[in-house]
Amino acid sequence: MEERDDIIEYSLYYHHSEEEGKKKRRKIWQVTLLLSVITLIEVLCGAFIKQGSPAWEVVKVSFIIMTVIKAYYIVYSFMHMGDENRLFKWMIIGIYIIFIIYMIWLIGYEGIELFMRMYNAPIF
């Protein structure tokens, strides 16, 4: 096949040696262990701490924190986002976070408005 000079190949740079591979595999198994332990903690909390009990509010918040920690490790380690260009990282993750926070705010705002209209009562 004719050599084309208009296609630039980046993937070739991503190759690594057996040495590096060993290190990477160790890291992968460490992350696996972490994800499994967090999931186990979540399930035990979910099964044994009932909704509405005094500890529930703390558990609820810790569920969200644990989920974000898991998401961080999946994106940064498994999806290699940690190794990508810094600007690109923020272009994807930063903008996503901004959108989601905006959406939560928006829906909370609209929800309060709707509540006040339906029950004719101010929530605050």
Added chain:
Amino acid sequence: MSEHTSNDVQALIGMGEDGRQSPFGMSYGKLMLWIFLFTDALTFGSFLISLGVARFSYGGAWPIGEETFDALPFIEGTYPLAYVALMTFILIISSVTMVLAVEAGHRMDKKGVIKWLLLTIVGGLFFLGSQAWEWSHFIHGTDFGRVDLRDGSSAIVKGEFGEIQYFEVITAGSMYEGVENITNENISATDKNLMHAFQHAAVNRKLSGNAGNLLITLSDGTEAKVHKAADQDMQLIVKVPGRDYPVSSAHDESTWLSGEHVEILYYEALMKGNVTYGANMSENEYGPQIYSNYFFFVTGFHGFHVTLGIMINIIIFINVLAGTYERRGHYEMVEKGGLYWHFVDLVWVFVFTFFYLI
């Protein structure tokens, strides 16, 4: 834009001054896949946020994960969240095998890629199978169902349903002439099995009597007496308040209805046909209708992604076997398939928290 600024922008996103590199020095394939995942993540984010709104607007009536998902296949009894935990674990493991396949690809280790990618596909199929069982269980519902009591309240039922042994025929209809006792062996195909016939009769007000002395009318008009073991430890968890019973609290069992009068309440509702078994798009045993609609929609959309992921992985696997990437000189396609597969796992992490746990 002047020449100067244009070069600055190119340098900032890593294109190089000659403009002959792709943005950020990444391959276009990976770049575009990330942008697709970004938009897909927004879709799932919107689902979960709107789920939060629906949930918040129903207060105490919203079903609780550990009450709704507490069954395991082939085993009797209640195991809160055990099955979902198993599904989550399967998906995490298949994510790990995928990342190991990607790593093997970076070393140009074809055998390694084959091994780990195959395990990933198997893991994905296991997950899909688990989801199929969970859907089936969710759709068919529990043995007791949910009952609407005489005071207008609505309650889900916990406890052990006494096994139905046989129906003793009193007046035989067309299908059971000459039959003395109807058992699971000689029951007609229309009635399927004793449990099915019983629930079908309950919904259609074809049951009469009381807990100790139940009479059933089958589809062909056969009248029979239900022989059934006694229910054990029946408890009602009130989800919608009525005149007499307020909403039960999940953590305080003293607010659940229990004792002898519960059985009377339950069977009275059953005789009136005020019972719902399982869930579909217009009926829902577990709570507000929108709950089951969200269940089907969110887990269904995720399951659809898993299905696509498995298909993509199989195509990549065939290409690995054929040596396509070996000839190409790199296994970037495995990495891209991996990105999508990890995304599916990522979504499940959030669905697990916001649908099942909280």
